[in-house]
Amino acid sequence: MLYTILEIILVFVAVALIVLILLQQGKGADAGAAFGSGASGTVFGAGGSANFLSHSTAVLATVFFILALLMAYLSHHTSAPQSIVERAVQQVTQPPPPRTPAASKPQPAPVSKPSGNSPPTHPGP
Numbered sequence: 328m329l330y331t332i333l334e335i336i337l338v339f340v341a342v343a344l345i346v347l348i349l350l351q352q353g354k355g356a357d358a359g360a361a362f363g364s365g366a367s368g369t370v371f372g373a374g375g376s377a378n379f380l381s382h383s384t385a386v387l388a389t390v391f392f393i394l395a396l397l398m399a400y401l402s403h404h405t406s407a408p409q410s411i412v413e414r415a416v417q418q419v420t421q422p423p424p425p426r427t428p429a430a431s432k433p434q435p436a437p438v439s440k441p442s443g444n445s446p447p448t449h450p451g452p
Contacts, residue, residue: 330401337394344387351380 330398333394333398333401337391337398340387340391340394344384344391347380347384347387351384352377
């Protein structure tokens with residue numbers, strides 16, 4: 328359950344990281360000026376958006392790496408089955424425990440064939 332929640336958070340962080348990277352303006356090109364973005368009219372001020380975006384990208388990248396390492400640790404160090412289905416599969420695939428020998432029961436004596444020394448039988452009169 329925890330692993331699934333971490334996976335969902337990791338996907339959201341990855342998507343947010345992609346969006347923030349794509350929003351950042353390149354160092355050499357002023358592509359934002361072509362679309363009419365004035366630096367003084369922004370929410371963050373003249374140079375504030377670049378600092379905010381780069382800082383947010385760094386924070387999200389750190390969160391992404393921490394989550395990835397945590398998930399790797401959790402997937403490697405969990406040995407118990409996580410769900411009811413996994414427990415049932417584990418019980419089915421496990422060999423039955425070895426039986427301890429019960430008290431030795433006396434074996435019946437083997438039935439022997441009559442030998443040739445037995446008295447002859449006579450047919451009736």
